[in-house]
Amino acid sequence: MDLPLSKRLVGAILFRSKIRQMSAWGDTDTMHGNIECDFPADFGTRLILERLAQVLDPELDESIVDLGFVRSVRADSGHADVTLQLPTSWCAVNFAYLMAEDARRALLEVEGVQYATIRLGEHCAAREIEAAVNNGRSFAEAFPEEGEGDLAALRQAFLRKGFFIRQERLLCELRVAGCSAPEICALRLGEILIEDDLTTIRQPGAAPRKGGQAATLRRYLQRRAELGLDCRDDAQLIIDLEGKPFSADRVQAHYEVTRTMRVALEANSSFCRALMSLRHLADAAPSRREPEEQETCTVRTDTTSL
């Protein structure tokens, strides 16, 4: 990216992100997906936004763009500047750090971006997290008082949990498609194919049949690969975290467990969405805005349990 300074901040556009309609939310609570963007006219806007959309809230296992956490994106002369707005000013500091760090890494992977700055808006530990993340300092260095601060283990735990939750969606769709437990257990990766937006099950000696959504399979396979699990065509589709397949008599019980794991996880995403909608409401109607959080709230608030 070789843009003269004079072309800085030209052509502000408003990018409406590809937020899927949260129909489950009911009529009055659709998320607002507006991200303010400020780019040079010939800058690869979409590259940045698409790369950011791959950054996940590690706990909710959803894109920070889909969750509405990306408030603004600005870029000029090789410097990208992104402001995240989490649902509350007291969102967990370790998770906030992870998202900020991941977002910065994502930006630096975009061609033409040499510097990246992440801002955290009204978060209670915004200054500490920004100072650490933007200078490449680890969570443990930034928050030495927070014990071992082992974010890698935390991240891994949620990757593993997310694996089962993604698998649950897949199992659910296969059941709806009429697959029996023995059939599900016998399925191999090479026998379930992505065709447009759907999947098709093709097994030797049987007529092809409908599987489920392509996106469900993609998400599952992506996480499976991230965890270093076998993704070859002859590997079984449904496996545990050790890569072992399930027997037909165990897969139902396994499904019942993962089903509950998914519902548990959705509690936090439901809270986040509800609290996020308050923030958007406050932005839309300043008269209804709640008083600002105290500037000094470096809140070690574990207090936010109900």
Added chain:
Amino acid sequence: MYRQDGHDIFVIDGHMHCWDANPENWKNKYGESWIRCFFAYHSALSPAEAVWPFEKFCRYGDEALVEDLFRTGYVDMAILNSTYLYEFYNNGFNSHIQNNVVKAKYPERFLLCGSFDPRDEEAGIETFHRMMGEYPIQGLKLYTAEWRNGSRGWRLNDPWAYKYLELAQAAGIKNIHVHKGPTVYPLSADAFDVHDVDYAATDFPELNFIVEHVGLPRLDDFCWIAAQESNVYAGLSVAMAFVHLRPRYFGEIMANLLFWLGPDKLCFGSDYAIWSPKWLIEKFMAFELPDDLKQEYHLDLTLETKRKILGENVARLYGVDIEAQSAKLQRDGIAISE
């Protein structure tokens, strides 16, 4: 009392507070942060017409509480889940001392929870005995995430916690409400943990452990424990609130709880004043489990189950004779003449 199709349903609100979060009571910035956090949950999940002004939310007082619970909110009895927070509030947030003011006015309406903090060790034993002697304590509310002198929390299976549980049992306590809710600021995954309940429930089989907020967001871990331990119960406050904004998700939570725990271990709670029983109960009674969930989980949320959830299960835990208690409540000046 909620009436439906000629049936009376006795309601016990298993989780509510009479708190004082007036600015004069804020000890530091955390006093304000805490109540603003509660207010955000209140505003985000309540129906628009049930959202209060912030000032009222800080301190609503006895009379509003009596009105919201017993006169308009269908509640017959309520459990005061004392919460102390002396590090954030000068006089405490809603200690048993504060809560006992309304309990003393309407003794038949409330079950009062006391508490202990094992980090007080030996020094706390006398305080505990004094609390048990001087106040009509019928259950305990334990708050493992509470701060104390630099400590960020404790576990139910800490040795001193076991000592206090023994003392409580000797003093005739049967029911222990344990806060395991949506901790929004966990610095380690441990902060979410509900596994200490498993140890305590096994080691104190005579006590009942009502896990408030069903461990959300660790509903899964809670379910595994509650399915295994016959003395672990689900306190539904917080989960209830989804019935308005996300009814289908509420259905999924209920289906999972019924699937793992069955209908006899689920206990209604409003978490008043975060949410009000009137709308929670009206929406809960009008709620039906979607057909696909009934089929998926092979169960239903019947009127009989709702009756258990709203009152019968907690009545059993506390030995409340619903018929006799209803007769008493007719005479306490709150009862609505119909």
